[in-house]
Amino acid sequence: MTITIYGSGVSRGIAIGKVYRLERGEVEVYEAAIPRHLVEDEVARFQRAVEIARQQLRSIRDSIPGSTPVDITDFIDTHLLMLDDSLLTAAPVELIRQRQCNAEWALKAQRDALAQVFDEMDDPYLRTRKDDIDHVVTRIQRILLGLDASSEEPAAEQLRGTIVLAHDLTPAETALLHHQGIAGFATESGGPLSHTSILARSLGMPAIVGTHLIPQQIRDGSTVILDAGHGMLLADVDDATLKDYRRRRRKEQKRRSELNRLKDQPAVTLDGIGIRLLANVELREDVLAARRAAADGIGLYRTEFLFMNRSDIPDEEEQLKQYLSVMKTLKGLPITIRTLDLGSDKECGAEPASEHIAPNPALGLRAIRLCLKYADLFRPQLRAILRASARGPVRLMIPMLSSARELNEVLTLIEDVRQELARDGLAFDPDMPVGGMIEVPAAALSAGLFAKRLDFLSIGTNDLIQYTLAIDRVDDEVTYLYDPLHPAVLRLIKMVIDAGRQQQVPVAMCGEMAGDPVYTRLLLGMGLTDFSVHPTSLLEVKATIQHSRVSDFRDLVDDILAEDDPEAIASLLSRLNQI
Ligand code: PEP
Ligand code: MG
Secondary structure: OOEEEEOEEOOOOEEEEEEEEEOOOOOOOOOOEOOHHHHHHHHHHHHHHHHHHHHHHHHHHHHOOOOOOOOOHHHHHHHHHHOOOHHHHHHHHHHHHHHOEOHHHHHHHHHHHHHHHHHOOOOHHHHOHHHHHHHHHHHHHHHHOOOOHHHHOOOHHHHOOOEEEEOOOOHHHHHHHHHOOOOEEEEOOOOOOOHHHHHHHHHOOOEEEOOOOOOOOOOOOOEEEEEHHHOEEEEOOOHHHHHHHHHHHHHHHHHHHHHHHOOOOOOEOOOOOEOEEEEEEOOHHHHHHHHHOOOOOEEEEEHHHHOOOOOOOOOHHHHHHHHHHHHHHHOOOOEEEEOOOOEOOEOOOOOOOOOOOOOOHHHOOOHHHHHHHOHHHHHHHHHHHHHHHHHOOEEEEEOOOOOHHHHHHHHHHHHHHHHHHHHHOOOOOOOOOEEEEEOOHHHHHOHHHHHHHOOEEEEOHHHHHHHHHOOOOOOHHHHHHOOOOOHHHHHHHHHHHHHHHHHOOOEEEOOHHHHOHHHHHHHHHOOOOEEEEOHHHHHHHHHHHHOOOHHHHHHHHHHHHHOOOHHHHHHHHHHHHHO
16 A cells, blocks of 8 residues: 655655665764863864864765756855854864763754744744754764764665665765655755755755654665655555556756756847846845856845844845845846845844834835834945945945936935945945836836836836735635736736836836746736746746747737726736647
């Protein structure tokens, strides 16, 4: 009978292969008292173990070929950096000296203290950074205990095409296993936001994590199916199921390799309209993914993530460093840095207005409204973005604009900051493009006014739909009303695109609607030429663009825009997508 194990699917895809159980065994650590005169020897033993861990990680990094289609060495570098962090290396030394205890125990005590800090974090992404600490700590513990991992590494030929089952995998192990040709993996621990999971996604490797227990009945060498999209591992399957999954895998592999081939191809329609495909990013991993998907640049960098989950506000220098680091990863591709969109559902512990609970936060003091009210919060960001513009192609984008008065105020402030930087002798690009997001119906209805004064516009459909249809985007109860095809929404989008065209100002769309291929032809027919989408959607959108001849369906798109009946709109859209 089929055994089904459920976990969190961290990537899409189906893998079928023989099981390879990677048993590492738990590392057990006990406290031992160290005589005073041997304490410094114990410190030296700990420091040697850290150095060996460093050498191991460097050698794993060096064994990964440069041609690997992903910047996986970054994940290993994160662990190497942790080995230089005093929280993991100096603090245990202090503990060995203070408590006169063994190195293993001191390291465990420090690990537990750090884990508690991470457990208390609200942000699920940061919380899972605890996994990275555990991976580094376990590596050092194994060295201290003489259980050096490298002696147990399986040979590549044993691994090729297998599905690895393990209690946990570090990013370094995952990178190596991928290099050794495994088909996928399932781990008992780990969450979908861990670095290992992010890496599996980036590598396009089917994987599930957090299965809690993988029973010993699933033996080495037996055939299993890993259905990552559905978060399932199937063992002891019958022939019919196996056949069905093989067919599904073939279909999916074909689709994936077709999409991958598009990376180096331009996004041009069949009738020769060139489209700019940009990426939306929040975290560093997204920037790497954007590069891998060969995005034309970043169309939306949500900077508020830098401000979340901390009790202080990042200063100008910290922000500048962060922007420059993202730009370095982009290697010269243009980046659109959106100024702070805090407030409403995006909270920041240190936010000046955080004590004030707005009765209706989405309509309250958020984004540019908050920034204009609290110049101390906004000016350092404007300075940092302008200073970053001296080092590469940067555009600044303002969220949630709603009126000419607000626009005047923000443009005056930017000019003021430019003059201040010049007085301070700090470099910036005086021609750095300044654009605005059109997310409020009032802004869409008066898009011409914004197009006249700004260098570019970007339609934020997530908020535009929320405000046009009066649907709180975070309230599950009204999700069913969230409708990008509502005639009011479509007409507002069209007005913005037309206003941009009239003023010869580029208009992009960076809301989720832009990344859903169901709407790609509709948007092309409305005249949209710049799409900013999540990196994982980019190639699918590109595929649709390449299969579209806009001149064939412009009339149909006009019909959709003139239609009021939702069912008629849906049926016209389906006709449009079948052309
Ligand atoms: C939007 O509103 O469409 C948008 C892209 O901004 P955010 O989702 O960050 O509010
Ligand atoms: Mg928005």
